Amino acid sequence: MFICYTQKPELNFLICSAIFGDDDHGKLDSWNGREPFWSYPIPIPNLITAPTPSYGSAFSSLWDELPAVAVVGGQSSGKSSVLESIVGRDFLPRGSGIVTRRLLVLQLHKTKDGLEEYVEFAHLPRRQFTDFALVRKEIEDETDRLTGKTKQISAVPIHLSIYSPNVVNLTLIDLPGLTKVAVEGQPESIVQEIENMVRTYVQKPNCIILAITPANQDIATSDAIKLSREVDPSGERTFGVLTKLDLMDKGTNALDVLEGRAYRLRYPWVGVVNRSQADINRNVDMISARTKEREYFATSLDYGHHASKMGSEYLAKLLSKHLESVIRSRIPSITSSINKKHI
Numbered sequence: 001m002f003i004c005y006t007q008k009p010e011l012n013f014l015i016c017s018a019i020f021g022d023d024d025h026g027k028l029d030s031w032n033g034r035e036p037f038w039s040y041p042i043p044i045p046n047l048i049t050a051p052t053p054s055y056g057s058a059f060s061s062l063w064d065e066l067p068a069v070a071v072v073g074g075q076s077s078g079k080s081s082v083l084e085s086i087v088g089r090d091f092l093p094r095g096s097g098i099v100t101r102r103l104l105v106l107q108l109h110k111t112k113d114g115l116e117e118y119v120e121f122a123h124l125p126r127r128q129f130t131d132f133a134l135v136r137k138e139i140e141d142e143t144d145r146l147t148g149k150t151k152q153i154s155a156v157p158i159h160l161s162i163y164s165p166n167v168v169n170l171t172l173i174d175l176p177g178l179t180k181v182a183v184e185g186q187p188e189s190i191v192q193e194i195e196n197m198v199r200t201y202v203q204k205p206n207c208i209i210l211a212i213t214p215a216n217q218d219i220a221t222s223d224a225i226k227l228s229r230e231v232d233p234s235g236e237r238t239f240g241v242l243t244k245l246d247l248m249d250k251g252t253n254a255l256d257v258l259e260g261r262a263y264r265l266r267y268p269w270v271g272v273v274n275r276s277q278a279d280i281n282r283n284v285d286m287i288s289a290r291t292k293e294r295e296y297f298a299t300s301l302d303y304g305h306h307a308s309k310m311g312s313e314y315l316a317k318l319l320s321k322h323l324e325s326v327i328r329s330r331i332p333s334i335t336s337s338i339n340k341k342h343i
């Protein structure tokens with residue numbers, strides 16, 4: 001059994017629930033590493049955004065202690081697509097041009113087996129969404145409520161929670177894409193505003209960065225790598241994700257990047273193939289997309305020998321294992337910071 005406790009038994013229970021999910025106390029040590037991703041009993045935390053009445057200050061301090069995962073990269077690099085693949089559900093607005101215009105803070109809450117999956121938005125507390133297409137629509141509508149149907153962005157986040165037996169407890173952050181110039185309908189300041197917004201999140205030491213870089217652009221132009229190198233120079237919290245491998249020019253490949261010769265990161269790069277715009281238009285679902293991605297790597301002349309370490313499912317597993325070790329290392333400081341507040 002994993003022990004992470006404070007001097008207050010009632011706090012111990014709340015900490016355990018926050019970190020492990022209601023039913024997962026002690027499961028960390030029983031994980032044998034062989035189950036499919038969604039059944040990993042890995043203690044991935046929820047960041048506590050709504051403090052409980054009596055322990056509010058203790059829990060808000062968890063925000064600074066526990067990891068969150070943010071997707072960072074240039075506009076249309078595939079950030080929302082990667083995030084959706086990690087969650088395993090179709091619910092985020094994706095597409096060409098500027099799509100994500102408000103930051104999304106997404107909490108995954110693991111519930112008991114057999115319970116129905118649902119989504120709640122912080123701005124609609126009494127409504128439960130069970131249809132993920134409606135979740136996407138609500139994200140679009142809520143974005144438009146603050147910004148109108150424009151190309152403007154807003155720094156006010158949208159908070160939503162997914163309750164499901166098929167997820168691990170985790171907070172994910174979808175960010176607007178970094179850009180270089182303001183396009184028609186955008187103020188000149190937008191480039192800097194987006195960068196400031198993204199920087200605010202990724203500079204926090206508890207933020208694990210998924211640096212999303214499209215394979216059909218030269219790595220030297222990667223906005224994700226530029227920013228992550230600045231805020232995480234040692235690379236200990238940066239994972240490089242190479243999207244759009246399927247869109248590279250014929251006769252070229254991304255082996256230099258994937259094998260660490262072009263730009264070496266502390267952790268190996270992971271290549272993924274998300275749904276194309278044509279797939280989105282045809283409503284290709286997540287299961288078909290995953291199957292297609294698996295086939296792509298298995299049959300690829302360039303990447304076949306790396307197939308077991310490529311793709312969205314591998315990325316999700318890698319992330320889970322990393323989060324597990326981060327949480328293990330953080331537990332003493334979480335415990336002591338909570339103890340200090342409640343002695």
Ligand SMILES: Nc1nc2c(ncn2[C@@H]2O[C@H](COP(=O)(O)OP(=O)(O)OP(=O)(O)O)[C@@H](O)[C@H]2O)c(=O)[nH]1
Binds near residue numbers: 095098176273
């Ligand atoms: N063919 C192909 N298309 C991709 C891939 N990843 C993303 N796309 C397409 O690229 C476009 C942008 O994808 P999104 O996931 O919305 O990208 P984003 O980075 O979240 O975009 P913004 O929120 O606007 O910054 C969509 O048309 C996707 O279908 C990929 O691996 N292969």
Ligand SMILES: [Mg+2]
Binds near residue numbers: 093094177
């Ligand atoms: Mg997006």
